[in-house]
Each structure stands twice: as C-alpha cells, then as structure tokens.
Amino acid sequence: MALSREQIAMRVAQEFKDGSYVNLGIGIPTLAANYVSDDISVMLQSENGLLGMGRYPSENEVDADMINAGKETVTASTGASIFSSAESFAMIRGGHVDFTVLGAFEVDQQGNIASWMIPGKLVKGMGGAMDLVAGAKNIIVTMTHADKHGNSKLLEHCKLPLTGVNCITHIITDLAMLEIKDNAFHLRERAPGVSVDEIREKTAGNLIVEGDIPEMRV
Amino acid sequence: MALSREQIAMRVAQEFKDGSYVNLGIGIPTLAANYVSDDISVMLQSENGLLGMGRYPSENEVDADMINAGKETVTASTGASIFSSAESFAMIRGGHVDFTVLGAFEVDQQGNIASWMIPGKLVKGMGGAMDLVAGAKNIIVTMTHADKHGNSKLLEHCKLPLTGVNCITHIITDLAMLEIKDNAFHLRERAPGVSVDEIREKTAGNLIVEGDIPEMRV
Amino acid sequence: MAGFDKVVSSYEEAMAGLKNDMTIIAGGFGLCGIPEGLIAQIKKMGVSGLTVVSNNCGVDGFGLGILLEDKQIRKMVASYVGENALFEKQLLNGELEVELTPQGTLAEKMRAGGAGIPAFFTATGYGTPVGEGKEVREFNGRPYIMEESITGDFAIVKAYKADRYGNCIYRHTAQNFNPMAATAGKITVVEVEEIVEPGEIPPSQIHTPGIYVDRVIQGTFEKRIERKVTRSA
C-alpha cells in the first residue's frame, strides 16, 4: 500500500546518521524531524540563519525574533548557533550540510529537479531551494510517485523549469526508495505491499531493478 | 628646509576630517596618529581585524591576543570593534575606509604606486598593501621626494613592480604636498623654505605649478 | 568623538536624500527583523520608481508591502514574493517588475557589493532559468554561473542595539539579511530597539562595525509574527 506522508517522513529519517546536519524543506520533509531514531542526534539547519532549530515554542516562549525558514515561530536547541543569511548559505553552498530534504514536482534520471515554477502559474520564487540543491552533500527528494492523474513524476527528462541539475541522488516516494545514478533510477526498496510492477508502471524514466527488492521498514 | 618624519606625519594628519576612518601603514604613516587635531576624532583601522585601535598598552595591559597589523601589542579604544580578516578586507576593498596612508618606493603621474618589491632583493610580501590601495577612498603616500642618491621618486612611469594602478591621489614628501590628476603631479604646497625650483628639480614626472604655491603649516 | 555620532532624532533625517528611482537594500526575512519605521517613512515621503532589494516584499499592509499601496516600487529583487496579493496584482498588471534571485545568491550579492567584489561564481541556478544569459564557467569539472554584486543608494537595516558610533548587534534570527544590507548601501540607516553608549557592546561581539553605518535611529516596533506556531502543551 502506498505510504502516507508520515511514513515517507519516517523512511527519510532512517537516512540520517548520528551527527548529521540536516536542512528540511516545508511539508513532508519537515515531518521527518519527528521520526529521528532515539539512538542518534541530528541538528536542523534553517536557512534563515539558525543551526540547531528546536521545537516549536510554548505560548510564553513565542518570540517574533526567533523564526525558521518557513517563517514559523521556533526555538533554538542547546548548542545552537545563529548567524547571517550570508553565513547560512556559505554553509549550504559550501557543502557543509549533510542532508537536504525537499519536495519536487518532477525529478529525472540525470538527477535534475523541478520544484519551483509551473509556467502559466504565478511564480512566487525559489527561496533557498536552488542553493540547497546546488550545495548539500546528499539530497533526498520526497514526493508522490505520480500526480493525481497518474502521470509519473520520475521522468527521463524534466519538463518543467529546473531548480538544479545533476544533484538528486535519492528519492523517497509513496511507492519506493530509489537511487539515481548512471542516468537511471535504481529501485532500492518498495513500500510494503507495493509490487515492482506497479513501480515500473508509474516510473516514466529508465528504471533499473536488480535482484530482489526489499520492502521498506516503516 | 625639508620636513622631518614627524613633520610629514603632522601634515598628513591635517588631511583627516572629524569622523574619518583611517588605516595607517608602518613607519611615518603610523606617526600621523600622534598629530590629529584635538578638534576632531578619527578611528584607526588595523587590517588584522581591529577598528578603533587605541594607544599602546601599559605594561600590565599587554595582551598577546591584542595586536595591530604591525604585530605590535596595542589596545582597543572605547567603541572599537574586532572582526575577522575577511571582514576587515571587506571594509577595505569595499571602500569604507576613508583614508589609507602608506609609504612607497615610487609613485608615478598616473597614480601608480610601487612599494613592495625590488627585483633582485628578497621579496617579503605585500601584506595588505595591494588591498588597501585598491580599496580606500583617499590614499596618501608619504615618502622622501628623492632617494639618497638624489633620484626622484615621483616618476613619469614607475620602474619597479607595482602595488596598484591609478589609485594614488595625494603625496606628502619631505619637500611638498602634491595631488595627482590628469596624468600629472600638481604642486599644492611647499615645505617651509623649500623653493618651487628645488621641487621641480627633484620631480622626474610631469609637474604642474599653477599660481602661487603656499607653504605648508607644520 | 562627535564626528562618529551617527544618531539622528527623526525619521525625516534618517531617510534624508532618498529620491525617486533610487535603489534600496533592505534587511529582514519575511516580517522578521525589518526596519518598520524606515519603511513607514519611505511611504510617507512618497518617493516612487524604487528598486527594492530584499529577500521578501512583506505582506499586504505590513513591511515592504505598504510601499506597493501607492505603487512606489518599480522593481523588486527578491527570492520569494508569495505572501502578497497586491504584489501579484501589480506584477500581473505589468506595474511591477520582479527579479527572482536564489536566497543564497541574494545574500552573497549584497555581501559582495559591500566588500568590493563585483562578481563571483556559484553553482546555484546553473541549468535553471536563473542561469539563462549568465556566463558559465567550469571549475574542477563543475559548471558555475557568474553573478554580479548589488549595492544600493540606501540600505535600511533593523538591529537590536547600536551604539552611537553605529556598532550593531542583532537579536536571534532577526539578524538574517541585515548585516549584508548594512554593508551595501551608499547611505546605511539602522533602526534599533535600543541605543547604547560606545563600549557597552564588547568589541568581538559586534555584528556590524560602525564603519558601515551612516545613521542610527531609535525605533518602535510592532514585530508582527507571520506564522505563530506553538507546541501543544
């Protein structure tokens, strides 16, 4: 059965290692923070200038000067640092953030991603997404495998304007976990109860299935 | 009579305005700090990362962590700021320092300066001089008008390897204060008792003398 | 040290010299860390044809959004402008031009502008619409695009505290774009919550050295919160 948003987030969180610095985009990626194993610690980077983002504040902790990149009120965890936007993106662009997790409209088998602009619709801006995909060491895209009309979002070539090129290595969808390399999507894991055939059918790009594909543990 | 080192420094200090941020090179430039008028305040920038350099420390104020760009122990004045070398040169390169005063081997009528390298002699390095001459709003060169063999240091074209090009606007020598513009040295002031003829004789580059040339007040 | 006293006593003085068609660089991220009083003064002055460089353009009725009401902004350079219905309307009408710039590139463009770096290379935006028309060059086998720096006629900045010499510190994530904006204005104006005496901020804790700052004004701030989220008790 296809994964829920929470299950996708759960599977994302399994990628993190103890001591990982992680930037989580808005939506499903943000949920991943809730599923980090108790055995490890990760530190959340928020690109508006906060490393060590903590929990949402209690009512009396709310502070207009303490927000995250989603413009939500947050707290800083113990050992956090706060800095300018230039420093924040020096970290990101310079490859110091271990994981970036973000959503996308489309990903293709070259590792290109389209996530910010649909021609004909009003463009609101890319925010920090282009810097994040250009800079992070490991980028995980979370999205549904196909759109609501059943059209695959895993393509041979992205059709929408790109956010970044040759940058995505891992995709976690509601159906599967895939790795991108050598100009193909390599199927690594299936969502519990989802068949390889279903994944194949919903993957428009070149899908490589080698050996038995295990089910995810979520 | 030719100015002493102290008198050159005195004349330099007259250029500063109330509220000027000033970077002083080693030697005569450093002396200028002693002759700033009581009516005005200047703030000294030391390129190792100190804005608001204070006096030398008393014996019990000496601190290995508080030095100037000449590697001398110093103090910070009230209202000083301390920052990284990148920030320091952002200030310098970005044109935020009002005056840079430095010595030179040669200056030419295009405003080029040679101050760091004599071919055949061991090269020790340019330190921050190239950044300072590329960045400051006003650059004052202090030097003797001629070398000890009587050869002019104010040339049509510098012969030594350059520190910077088209950057010097004012020169204060032991004989005169000159402004560089329109590809010429314009004589502005004479040292007390020094004749225009002597200055003309010791200036190899194109010297322009317009009207009466007043004596400096030092 | 009268020559270093940057404190002005009115918003008129703070923004004196601002004219039509000038470029303003503004600190702030969303509504966090914005110079509220300086923005209000720009509205009051009625100058128009402005180019405004800021990560966002406020919201309807608050922050930089209020400069849209009388169509004072001709061009906006920002990374995200999705919080603002009036912005959308003027954009679709062709009354407003927008240059969308990746957030990190925008921060670096401001920093570079203040630091005398006219251009730099970044991988951000290569192969995307942002890279179109920009020079591409490879370094160590990876393609990068050249981005030019930004400076402004004015920079408007919100700090937590400043001393009379203009040395500033920022509070929490209200720092954001403010330090870079402060370096990139021909005239940099800082609106603060508290003016302190020189020496009160330890030298190594100063975020923005006073050399970048031309004017300091004591402000009052509403500090509106864009998305208040709290944890369940």
Add this chain to the structure above:
Amino acid sequence: MAGFDKVVSSYEEAMAGLKNDMTIIAGGFGLCGIPEGLIAQIKKMGVSGLTVVSNNCGVDGFGLGILLEDKQIRKMVASYVGENALFEKQLLNGELEVELTPQGTLAEKMRAGGAGIPAFFTATGYGTPVGEGKEVREFNGRPYIMEESITGDFAIVKAYKADRYGNCIYRHTAQNFNPMAATAGKITVVEVEEIVEPGEIPPSQIHTPGIYVDRVIQGTFEKRIERKVTRSA
C-alpha cells in the same frame, strides 16, 4: 548528542589522517592566534611535501616556522613571510616555493573556498605582478582580476573557547584568519584554551558554528608576543 561531540583527547587523534603532500590551511596573524599544539604535532608526525596556506609562516623556531626545520613545507601561500631567516634560505635554495597573495585576497580565497564560491573578482593586484596571467574583466569601467578560492585537506584553527559541538569564539585580534580557515578544511581541527558545554556561548555570539568543525582539542599556549610595545608611563 554523541554524534556531535567533536572533542578529541590527544594531538595524535586531532591530526589523524594528515599525510605527505597535503594542503593545510592555518589561522593566525604573525604569532597571534596560532594553533601551537597542532603545529607541534605536524612537526612530530614528520609529514612532508606540505602546502601551507597562512598569512605568515611564523618566525624562526616558533609557529609555522618550526615546520621549516625539517623541510616539511614544499609550498607556502602567504601575504608576508619576512620574519624568518630559515624561510629565506630555503626559498633562495629552491627548496621552498612561495605564492605571495595579497592579505585581503587570501582571506577572501579561504572564505570563498569554505562557502562554495570557486572564484571571484577583485581590483586588488590588477596591473601588478599578482595579476599576471589572471583573467581581467571590467565591471562599471574598472578592471578586476579573477581569483580562485582555496580549500585544504586540513584546516588548523586556534579559538578561545569551543563547546563540544565545535561552536567557537575567538578572543580579541586572535580572531584574524581563523574563522575563514575553519570553513575551508575538509577536516577542520580547532585547538582551544577552554572547552565549554553546549549552550554556554550564546547562539548569536558564536563566531564559528560547529558545522564547520570536525575535531576540538584542549591546548596549552605559550602565546609568544612578536613585538611588545608599551607606552611610556
């Protein structure tokens, strides 16, 4: 938060992985703010063929100067190397290569290296021997040269305090090149006067966020003064 505990207990651990022919970026200005114990460890390890990037190369017998004694440095990238007779001798003998780099360009090259900026333009050095062979380009009518960034296999840094997560602050002008060096190493090692617990340094006062730091070691420092000057009483 064991995964973020960067503290190591020996200099061997601190410099583990350093090999012949690697590039080391070192903080410090003259003898001020130098990682004395890390330099001593490099000497002890006996690695050679090093490229060292640092504003200066210490003095005879102290600071980076001790790495000259056993000819461990093959190439020095610095802005000023005039304090060191052994340096001169090895340079004249052809045993040592030097790449003189303007001080501000050097600082920016390190910062750019850490920040993912492969190259930038600066007016510094244009028309001088430093600009020879470098690309020249005009911006707003002024010529600039292109300078490429620097990164190192190791960065060695001296901080005043660091917490276990690697968050650092520097003391007075011992800051100098240290923050940029810290960003530019594949492995960044910080030697400190005091290790504190996370949270002791207020978040907005941290000069170097721990994300740049791989290892932290408690050091002991001689802090030799190069030019002690005092005022007459």
